[in-house]
Amino acid sequence: MIKHDYDSLAQGTLFDIQRFSIHDGPGIRTLVFFKGCPLRCLWCDNPESLVSTPELGFSIQNCIGCGQCFKVCPTGAIKDDEERVDRRKCIVCGRCAEVCYARALTIIGRTYTVEEVIAEVKKDIMFYRRSGGGVTVSGGEPLAQPEFLEALLRGLRSENVHIAIETTGYAREEVIRKIFPLIDLILYDIKHMDSEKHRQYTGVGNERIHHNARVAAGLGIPIIIRVPVIPGYNDSEANIRATVLFAQELGGVREFHLLPYHRLGQSKYRKLGRKYPLEGVKPPSQQQIEQLAKMVESYGLKCRIGG
Numbered sequence: 001m002i003k004h005d006y007d008s009l010a011q012g013t014l015f016d017i018q019r020f021s022i023h024d025g026p027g028i029r030t031l032v033f034f035k036g037c038p039l040r041c042l043w044c045d046n047p048e049s050l051v052s053t054p055e056l057g058f059s060i061q062n063c064i065g066c067g068q069c070f071k072v073c074p075t076g077a078i079k080d081d082e083e084r085v086d087r088r089k090c091i092v093c094g095r096c097a098e099v100c101y102a103r104a105l106t107i108i109g110r111t112y113t114v115e116e117v118i119a120e121v122k123k124d125i126m127f128y129r130r131s132g133g134g135v136t137v138s139g140g141e142p143l144a145q146p147e148f149l150e151a152l153l154r155g156l157r158s159e160n161v162h163i164a165i166e167t168t169g170y171a172r173e174e175v176i177r178k179i180f181p182l183i184d185l186i187l188y189d190i191k192h193m194d195s196e197k198h199r200q201y202t203g204v205g206n207e208r209i210h211h212n213a214r215v216a217a218g219l220g221i222p223i224i225i226r227v228p229v230i231p232g233y234n235d236s237e238a239n240i241r242a243t244v245l246f247a248q249e250l251g252g253v254r255e256f257h258l259l260p261y262h263r264l265g266q267s268k269y270r271k272l273g274r275k276y277p278l279e280g281v282k283p284p285s286q287q288q289i290e291q292l293a294k295m296v297e298s299y300g301l302k303c304r305i306g307g
């Protein structure tokens with residue numbers, strides 16, 4: 001076995017590894033999605049990222065009605081309706097997913113070793129080099145699995161891969177100080193400048209997030225501030241302006257990204273047997289987003305619409 005100066009057998013839980021992405025950082029990238037997040041943003045478009053353990057998903061459109069799942073469930077959690085799973089009884093043993101050849105039932109999330117992730121990443125190294133791309137760790141919140149994340153980042157650095165992180169910044173300061181120096185670019189989400197509203201919409205206040213953004217800026221790592229624009233929640237000009245002023249005060253902020261709300265995550269809530277929290281909210285108009293972008297640029301920041 002090859003000996004590394006990082007823990008190649010360290011383990012963490014991921015829910016996806018996506019190759020050939022042109023989002024979430026420069027060039028062509030592999031996105032590594034960590035499972036588990038300390039926030040509960042009402043608009044989250046990755047609901048499968050919230051819980052840190054594997055979950056059972058059900059997609060009714062794939063079901064061919066073979067009935068195999070009923071036969072194998074040890075707890076009687078399979079039921080004959082459009083939800084298919086009684087989540088109070090399900091222990092996520094995965095037996096139903098094993099026999100579901102139509103892939104209507106699937107287990108979302110599994111344990112990976114650092115070695116496995118690096119092997120996946122290495123398949124595309126040639127494309128990163130040519131396109132100026134690399135790897136983006138995302139989620140969920142990667143900082144919520146600090147030991148695994150650190151081992152993974154050290155492994156990626158040993159392969160000379162450009163590393164970006166997409167983060168809420170919600171972690172202990174010691175984690176920030178240990179992890180961020182291993183990163184080339186931080187995509188830092190700022191969701192609301194008013195802490196009470198932040199708590200109302202995401203489950204936590206924004207003080208720790210703002211403090212850690214200052215710590216990150218002090219470490220001299222390039223930062224892109226990203227704001228999800230959610231109509232009726234954080235899309236007022238006053239809130240976006242306050243975020244721009246905060247970004248300016250940080251220093252080291254390269255760009256400001258406005259991420260317009262979309263409903264692409266809605267079907268994932270159904271798959272997990274959860275209710276979509278923003279029923280009825282419509283995406284912002286192109287005109288509103290362009291006006292906000294203009295305002296951001298009037299402060300001398302480069303603004304991009306979308307990530």
Ligand code: SF4
Nearest residue numbers: 063064066067069100
């Ligand atoms: S095993 Fe899969 S395809 Fe068959 S009934 Fe169950 S969910 Fe449907």
Ligand code: SF4
Nearest residue numbers: 073090091093094096
């Ligand atoms: S994961 Fe296991 S407990 Fe849950 S529904 Fe499937 S077979 Fe039953």
